[in-house]
Every structure is written in C-alpha cells, then in structure tokens.
Amino acid sequence: MKTINLISQMIIPFFILLAVAYGFVKKVRVYDCFVSGAKDALSVVLKIFPYLLAIFIAVKSFQASGAMDFAKGLFSGLFTALNIPIEVIAMAITKPLSGSASLAVFTDIVKTTGPESIASLISAVIMGSAETTFYVLAVYLGAVGIKRTRYLVSVCVLSDLVGIIIAIAVVKFLFSLR
Amino acid sequence: MNAIWFLLIVISVIFSVIDGRLELFTKSLFEGAKSAVEVSLFLLGIVALWLGITKIIEESGLIHRLSDLFRPAVSRLFKDIPQDHPAVTSITLNFLANVFGLGNAATPLGIKAMQDLQSLNKEAETVTFAMMLLIVINTASIQLVPFTVIGILSDFGSKNPAWIVSPTILATVLSAVFAVATLFVFRKFFK
Numbered sequence: 609m610k611t612i613n614l615i616s617q618m619i620i621p622f623f624i625l626l627a628v629a630y631g632f633v634k635k636v637r638v639y640d641c642f643v644s645g646a647k648d649a650l651s652v653v654l655k656i657f658p659y660l661l662a663i664f665i666a667v668k669s670f671q672a673s674g675a676m677d678f679a680k681g682l683f684s685g686l687f688t689a690l691n692i693p694i695e696v697i698a699m700a701i702t703k704p705l706s707g708s709a710s711l712a713v714f715t716d717i718v719k720t721t722g723p724e725s726i727a728s729l730i731s732a733v734i735m736g737s738a739e740t741t742f743y744v745l746a747v748y749l750g751a752v753g754i755k756r757t758r759y760l761v762s763v764c765v766l767s768d769l770v771g772i773i774i775a776i777a778v779v780k781f782l783f784s785l786r
Numbered sequence: 787m788n789a790i791w792f793l794l795i796v797i798s799v800i801f802s803v804i805d806g807r808l809e810l811f812t813k814s815l816f817e818g819a820k821s822a823v824e825v826s827l828f829l830l831g832i833v834a835l836w837l838g839i840t841k842i843i844e845e846s847g848l849i850h851r852l853s854d855l856f857r858p859a860v861s862r863l864f865k866d867i868p869q870d871h872p873a874v875t876s877i878t879l880n881f882l883a884n885v886f887g888l889g890n891a892a893t894p895l896g897i898k899a900m901q902d903l904q905s906l907n908k909e910a911e912t913v914t915f916a917m918m919l920l921i922v923i924n925t926a927s928i929q930l931v932p933f934t935v936i937g938i939l940s941d942f943g944s945k946n947p948a949w950i951v952s953p954t955i956l957a958t959v960l961s962a963v964f965a966v967a968t969l970f971v972f973r974k975f976f977k
Contacts, residue, residue: 612931616886623879627843634846645841649834652897657826664825665818666794672814673801708821715938723944732939732950736932737958739925744896745787747829748921749913751897752904756912759972761787763918764925767968771926771961778957 652751659750663742667705676701692776693727695720699734700772704741704765711735726783733775741768829893836894840876849875863966864916866906873902877920887929896924915973922969926962930955 631638670676679701684694695717702710714731721727741764749757802811843849853874860867860874867873876899883892903917904910932954939947 612886613933616888616931616933619882619886620888620891624839627839627846627848630848631842631846634848636842636845638842641842641845642838645844646834646838648841649830649837652833652837652901653826653830656829656897657822660826661819661822662791664822665815666791666798668814668818668821669798669802669811670794672807672810673798674805674807675797675801678801711934714935718938718942723939723942723947728939729950729953732932732935733953733957735935736929736950736954737927737961739927741925742790744921744925747893748896748900748917748924749787752900752907752917754911754913754917756909757787758913758918759976760913760918760921761790763922763965763969763972765790767922767926767961767965770964771957774960774964775953775957778953778960782953 655753656747656750659746660743663746667709667742670705671702671709692780693721693725693730695727696730696734696776699731703734703738703772704768707740707743710740726779729783730776730779733779734772737775738768738771741765832890833894833897836891836898840895840898843875844872852878863919866914866916867903868906871902871906873899873906873916876902880920881923881928884924884928885930887931887933892924896920918969919966922965923962926958926965928958928962 628638631641676698680694680697683697687694687697698713699710699717702713714735717731718728745757745761745764798811802808840849843852849872850870853870853872856874856878857869860877864874864877876895880892880895880899883889883895899920900917903914903920906916907914931951935950935954936947939950
C-alpha cells in the first residue's frame with residue numbers, strides 16, 4: 609500500500625515534467641501553449657454549469673424534503689431480514705447522488721457505530737467502490753452538450769444498484785471469515 | 787435524465803408538504819444553486835490546469851506517441867477509435883488517474899476524453915457507445931486504495947483501517963465488470 613501511495617504522489621509531478629520537457633525539446637512555446645489550452649476551460653465549464661445546477665438543486669431538495677427518511681423506513685424491514693445494518697441504507701442512497709453528503713453520512717456512521725463495526729466496513733467499501741453517478745453524468749455529458757443519452761442512464765442506475773449489493777455481499781462474506 | 791430529474795423534484799415537493807418542511811425545501815434550492823457555483827469554480831481551476839497541460843502534449847506530438855503506446859490496452863474495449871487518435875491517450879490518463887485515486891485529475895482528463903470522443907461523433911447531440919463506455923467505467927470508480935476512507939477510519943481509532951483495501955478492490959472490480967458487461971448486453975438489445 610505504501611508503494612501505491614508513493615506512485616500516486618509521483619504520477620502527477622512526473623507527468624507534468626514529461627509534458628513540459630518533451631514540449632521544450634520539440635521547441636513548443638510551452639507557456640503560451642499552456643495558456644491557450646487553459647483558456648478553453650472557461651467555455652467548457654460554462655457548458656457544464658447549467659447541468660450541474662439542475663442536478664444539485666434536485667439532490668439538495670431531495671435530501672431536505674425528508675424523502676430519505678421515508679426510503680429508510682421502506683427498506684429497513686428488508687435490511688433487517690437480511691441481517692444488514694440499517695445505517696447502510698442512507699449510505700446506499702446518498703452515494704450515487706452527492707459526494708460531500710455521502711462523506712458526511714460515512715463519517716457519521718463511523719462515529720456512531722465505531723470504526724470496526726460491520727456498518728462502517730460496508731459503508732467504507734461502498735464509499736470506495738461506488739461513484740457519484742449523477743455528478744459524473746452531468747459533468748461528462750454537459751461538457752460536450754450531449755442530449756440524447758440512449759440507454760446510458762439505465763445502465764448506470766442498474767450498475768449502481770448491483771454495485772451496492774456486491775459491496776454488501778463482499779464485506780459480509782469476508783467479515784464472517786475474520 | 788429527464789425522468790429522473792422530474793421524479794426527484796416531484797418527490798421532494800410532495801414530501802416537503804407532507805413533512806411540513808417547505809421552508810427547508812426552498813432553502814435547499816438556493817443551497818443547491820450555491821454549491822453548483824462553488825463546484826463549477828473549482829472545476830474551472832482544475833479543468834484549465836489539465837487542458838493547459840494536454841495542449842502542450844498535443845502541440846509537441848507526445849499525445850500521438852502515447853496513444854500508440856496505450857493503444858493495445860485501450861483498443862480491446864474501445865474498438866471504434868482510429869489509430870493514434872488523441873482520445874486513446876486521454877482515456878488512458880483518465881483511467882490511470884482513477885486507479886490511483888487522483889480525483890482532481892480524473893474529472894478534467896475525463897472531460898478531455900469526452901471532447902476527443904466528440905470529435906469522432908457524427909451526431910453531435912447523441913451519445914456514442916465509446917462515450918457510454920468511458921462514463922460507465924468512470925461511474926464504477928476503479929480505485930486501488932481509497933485513501934480518504936482509510937483516513938477517516940483511522941481518525942476514529944480503527945486498529946486495521948487497511949483491512950478494507952481488499953474488499954474495496956474486489957467490490958469495485960466486480961461492479962465494473964458487471965457495469966461494462968451490462969452495457970454490452972444493452973447494446974445488443976437497444977440500437
């Protein structure tokens with residue numbers, strides 16, 4: 609794990625050095641070139657902004673409306689029957705919607721149930737193995753102005769659902785071996 | 787997306803009325819607007835940084851040499867991308883940034899990859915299969931070591947926070963394989 613940490617720390621500085629040094633050798637005016645590339649970011653982010661706005665107000669209002677508590681109630685019977693801690697429900701619903709909110713939910717679960725509890729371990733794996741799907745969709749599709757998404761959203765939502773089931777199953781299995 | 791957005795808004799309004807949280811609901815709209823601006827400003831910075839760097843590697847021709855290098859790995863999944871196209875490099879860099887948990891590089895490089903793939907797109911407003919593949923792999927979040935999560939676990943006194951590394955890798959690989967397989971199955975049934 610130390611090696612991976614070291615590689616993670618080295619990869620960006622090394623890549624930037626490679627880009628600039630190779631450019632210099634090939635007689636590219638690296639500074640002017642960097643600036644002209646960076647300038648394009650303005651128009652890209654302007655394109656993304658309305659999509660982000662739409663996603664963020666929908667997600668924030670969903671969280672504020674109390675619909676989350678209702679969903680928790682809805683799934684709690686199922687989770688109890690399967691012997692899965694009910695704290696995981698909030699994690700599973702929040703993770704695809706919001707990065708900062710899921711980090712808060714995760715921290716809260718670790719704080720209240722302890723860092724060795726199965727609820728914390730399942731939430732940790734969901735945090736590491738799932739992504740804030742709707743943010744990625746808004747940013748990636750917004751950046752190039754895609755409107756017709758064909759079957760992409762269905763595949764993403766289905767994969768999120770299965771991904772969470774996999775995360776729960778993997779932790780429950782490995783936890784039972786401990 | 788239209789159906790999901792519609793459902794989120796309608797469900798939120800209905801629940802706010804039932805739970806008497808209308809004030810919170812209205813407040814959350816403005817909070818959402820505020821965080822959209824904050825996240826966009828943050829994105830502006832890191833996207834500008836990476837578009838600047840990738841412009842240098844385009845201008846110097848390094849991007850084509852890297853594309854040649856990465857092509858064997860990427861072309862197995864992305865069959866429609868022509869030889870030495872810049873998309874091969876931007877997709878590979880995006881994947882590498884994901885694997886090593888470099889979130890601040892992954893998103894801008896993903897945006898760059900989308901732009902490169904868009905240059906191959908014949909219908910500007912319709913998503914291509916290669917784009918869907920890129921997005922699906924990104925939402926599956928392949929990451930070797932979740933440093934943030936391990937940090938929080940050890941902050942709260944976990945004796946062995948690294949325990950979660952192997953289940954995370956296992957779960958993330960399994961769900962990525964499932965997601966990509968589902969995408970290929972969907973392609974068979976929906977044109």
